[in-house]
Amino acid sequence: MTTAPKQPITDVASPDTPVRKNLIDLGDIESLQILDTDGVADEAFVPRLDDEALLRVHRAMVLTRTLDIRMLNMQRQGEMGTFAPGIGQEATQIGQVHPLRSRDWFVPSYRSFGAQLWRGWTIEGLMLLWDGFFEGFEVPAGVNDLPFSIVIGSQVPVATGVAMGIRQRREKHVVVTNFGDGAISQGAVNEAFNFAAVYKSPIVFVVENNGYAISMPAEKQAATKELARRGPGFGIPAIRVDGNDVLAMIVATTEAVDRARAGEGPTLIEAVTYRMGLHTTADDPKVYRSDDEVDTWKPRDPITRFEKYLIGKGLLDENRIQRTGEECEQEVLNARERFRERAVANPREVFEYIYDSLPPALQQQKREYLARLDRKGVR
Amino acid sequence: MAQMNMVRALNKALDETMAADERVCVIGEDVGVDGGVFRVTKGLLDTYGENRVFDTPLAECGIVGTAVGMAIYGLRPVVEIQFSGFMMQAFDQIEQNMARFRRRSRGRFPVSMVLRTPYGGGIRAVEHHSESREAYWAHTPGLKVVIPSGPRNAYSLLHASINDPDPVIFYEPKAVYRAFREEVPDVPDPIEIGTAQVVREGADITLVAYGAMMRPTLEAVEDLTEMHGVDPEVIDLLSISPMDTDTLVTSVSKTGRCVIVHEGPRTCGIAAEIIARLNENAFEHLLAPIKRVTGYDIHFPFFQVEKHFLPDADIIVDAVKETLAYE
Numbered sequence: 001m002t003t004a005p006k007q008p009i010t011d012v013a014s015p016d017t018p019v020r021k022n023l024i025d026l027g028d029i030e031s032l033q034i035l036d037t038d039g040v041a042d043e044a045f046v047p048r049l050d051d052e053a054l055l056r057v058h059r060a061m062v063l064t065r066t067l068d069i070r071m072l073n074m075q076r077q078g079e080m081g082t083f084a085p086g087i088g089q090e091a092t093q094i095g096q097v098h099p100l101r102s103r104d105w106f107v108p109s110y111r112s113f114g115a116q117l118w119r120g121w122t123i124e125g126l127m128l129l130w131d132g133f134f135e136g137f138e139v140p141a142g143v144n145d146l147p148f149s150i151v152i153g154s155q156v157p158v159a160t161g162v163a164m165g166i167r168q169r170r171e172k173h174v175v176v177t178n179f180g181d182g183a184i185s186q187g188a189v190n191e192a193f194n195f196a197a198v199y200k201s202p203i204v205f206v207v208e209n210n211g212y213a214i215s216m217p218a219e220k221q222a223a224t225k226e227l228a229r230r231g232p233g234f235g236i237p238a239i240r241v242d243g244n245d246v247l248a249m250i251v252a253t254t255e256a257v258d259r260a261r262a263g264e265g266p267t268l269i270e271a272v273t274y275r276m277g278l279h280t281t282a283d284d285p286k287v288y289r290s291d292d293e294v295d296t297w298k299p300r301d302p303i304t305r306f307e308k309y310l311i312g313k314g315l316l317d318e319n320r321i322q323r324t325g326e327e328c329e330q331e332v333l334n335a336r337e338r339f340r341e342r343a344v345a346n347p348r349e350v351f352e353y354i355y356d357s358l359p360p361a362l363q364q365q366k367r368e369y370l371a372r373l374d375r376k377g378v379r
Numbered sequence: 380m381a382q383m384n385m386v387r388a389l390n391k392a393l394d395e396t397m398a399a400d401e402r403v404c405v406i407g408e409d410v411g412v413d414g415g416v417f418r419v420t421k422g423l424l425d426t427y428g429e430n431r432v433f434d435t436p437l438a439e440c441g442i443v444g445t446a447v448g449m450a451i452y453g454l455r456p457v458v459e460i461q462f463s464g465f466m467m468q469a470f471d472q473i474e475q476n477m478a479r480f481r482r483r484s485r486g487r488f489p490v491s492m493v494l495r496t497p498y499g500g501g502i503r504a505v506e507h508h509s510e511s512r513e514a515y516w517a518h519t520p521g522l523k524v525v526i527p528s529g530p531r532n533a534y535s536l537l538h539a540s541i542n543d544p545d546p547v548i549f550y551e552p553k554a555v556y557r558a559f560r561e562e563v564p565d566v567p568d569p570i571e572i573g574t575a576q577v578v579r580e581g582a583d584i585t586l587v588a589y590g591a592m593m594r595p596t597l598e599a600v601e602d603l604t605e606m607h608g609v610d611p612e613v614i615d616l617l618s619i620s621p622m623d624t625d626t627l628v629t630s631v632s633k634t635g636r637c638v639i640v641h642e643g644p645r646t647c648g649i650a651a652e653i654i655a656r657l658n659e660n661a662f663e664h665l666l667a668p669i670k671r672v673t674g675y676d677i678h679f680p681f682f683q684v685e686k687h688f689l690p691d692a693d694i695i696v697d698a699v700k701e702t703l704a705y706e
């Protein structure tokens with residue numbers, strides 16, 4: 001066993017870094033929570049967002065959850081492939097991309113609906129790709145994001161390389177990349193931390209500690225409870241944030257993005273959250289965790305918490321909440337119609353984008369393949 | 380004897396080898412409480428405890444590297460890599476350590492371990508979950524590569540692999556996992572790693588396949604025998620490395636014609652190696668160029684169109700007919 005250091009081990013502290021210990025045991029490193037579960041804010045730390053901006057954040061979280069629930073429904077009815085819902089992680093998702101500008105970069109893992117929608121990916125696009133249509137990987141025009149990565153942690157060195165490119169060109173863009181509590185065990189992630197720190201790259205690493213990597217609880221994944229501790233060892237300032245508190249996520253990410261933009265290098269943000277639902281639709285969480293455990297997280301729900309805050313500010317009431325819910329539902333259903341129109345398999349496409357130009361032997365294979373489709377009468 | 384699917388048969392082999400040899404341990408992501416994402420290791424934690432069945436951190440390079448160390452120390456690790464696509468993280472440890480330690484230590488530290496992993500397409504999976512890259516491992520000296528095609532041979536081959544003194548890559552065709560049941564004996568059949576099985580004798584042409592491709596191949600055989608009056612011989616390769624050259628050569632020397640089926644990419648695939656061996660050893664018996672029916676040299680497509688990528692009975696039948704028509 002290691003003994004806990006007496007002093008905070010991070011060096012993120014600026015005099016006005018907000019620190020509040022509350023719901024989550026924040027250990028002895030820098031930590032941040034602004035909203036308590038009753039939606040009461042520590043006003044000193046609330047980000048300066050106008051009413052409209054606050055409502056936009058609320059709506060984005062609601063839309064994210066609405067999409068998750070709708071897609072679960074579709075999956076159960078055979079209209080959707082296996083996918084990874086993010087219910088419970090909406091604040092972590094929206095907060096991490098909130099400060100980004102369109103020319104900044106976002107390099108996500110697969111459980112990133114909320115952040116992807118915020119960045120401009122379309123609902124029908126996400127539906128397409130999770131239902132096995134390659135067309136869904138089309139990066140929307142004007143969006144500087146990479147398609148999400150499924151190979152755990154493999155996107156993190158790539159994101160770091162983008163940030164190194166930005167720095168080399170002396171540009172002012174910033175990269176945000178996310179990954180899970182499981183991913184932090186991967187060599188690739190740790191190598192990326194080191195590169196980012198050595199080259200002082202403008203990148204924000206967001207580790208979404210949602211308690212589990214499939215069946216593996218975070219306590220067994222790592223012997224350090226606070227994953228933020230990985231930062232300082234690499235020379236990366238780190239902070240542990242209540243990931244179910246969207247204001248805290250926004251504040252922490254904004255600070256990290258500002259540091260990166262100012263040439264001060266990477267930051268590691270540990271967002272402490274909880275996967276309320278399934279790992280993927282192929283998973284049965286009852287095998288490895290109790291309903292009681294899940295119940296303990298319900299009062300910390302990121303959406304209701306933020307709603308309480310907005311109600312307190314007079315920005316929301318029950319009617320408006322209901323209306324937002326209905327609008328989001330309608331938006332998802334409209335997108336589902338577009339998805340259904342576009343959900344047409346295109347087997348003739350599979351030789352595209354393999355090389356800049358297809359080498360002769362592959363052209364031959366392509367002809368062979370197309371002839372096979374023709375023989376079967378497949379369009 | 381009992382009827383079971385491949386998942387159950389593999390589980391039975393693991394259970395029996397663990398019961399018989401306390402050195403055998405099961406290691407991997409979600410192999411414990413969850414019983415593996417495909418449930419191959421289900422129940423083993425309850426029976427053998429956390430000391431012998433354990434969930435690892437999410438790091439394939441670490442999993443394989445530490446398993447090599449455990450094997451060197453005298454344990455018999457059976458590693459599960461959740462999907463074969465994630466062996467790439469472990470390429471370093473497989474190539475540099477797992478495959479070489481016997482040689483590097485001049486025989487002092489052989490690595491007797493098994494790396495089990497599901498491979499192949501056909502289950503509507505997301506990206507990176509459908510590849511067949513067995514050719515990579517066949518290319519590495521020091522490794523054995525085994526690919527069963529059904530519950531019965533999976534059961535016996537997993538027994539053989541765990542008891543093998545050398546490192547074995549054990550590719551499990553996930554499309555077959557729950558596809559059908561078979562009688563599985565109470566004790567393993569004496570199949571040796573490195574021997575192929577002639578599953579149907581015939582005179583006109585030799586069909587070679589393995590793993591998940593045995594099913595479309597046998598479907599094609601049905602069509603060929605019933606509709607086209609062809610009498611094919613069928614070989615289930617079972618072991619990719621070492622490869623059973625003798626069985627291949629004997630068969631093709633008799634039939635003079637051959638079609639090879641695999642779902643991995645064509646270039647430098649297993650079929651290429653088989654063709655080379657037949658060229659070296661059966662050239663004077665060949666009556667037609669050997670054909671291969673394989674995956675294309677492209678990234679495995681998204682699942683809506685995967686059925687067009689994967690070899691199926693129709694194109695196998697076409698290839699056989701073309702080969703037979705060759706004068």
Ligand SMILES: Cc1ncc(C[n+]2csc(CCOP(=O)(O)OP(=O)(O)O)c2C)c(N)n1
Nearest residue numbers: 111150151152180181182183212213214465
């Ligand atoms: C390299 C690699 N190994 C294994 C997997 C299979 N797998 C998919 S998700 C997952 C758990 C990931 O956990 P975490 O990083 O905490 O992210 P979360 O799913 O909780 O968002 C695993 C093991 C994979 N996709 N990639």
Ligand SMILES: [Mg+2]
Nearest residue numbers: 180181212213
């Ligand atoms: Mg996780």
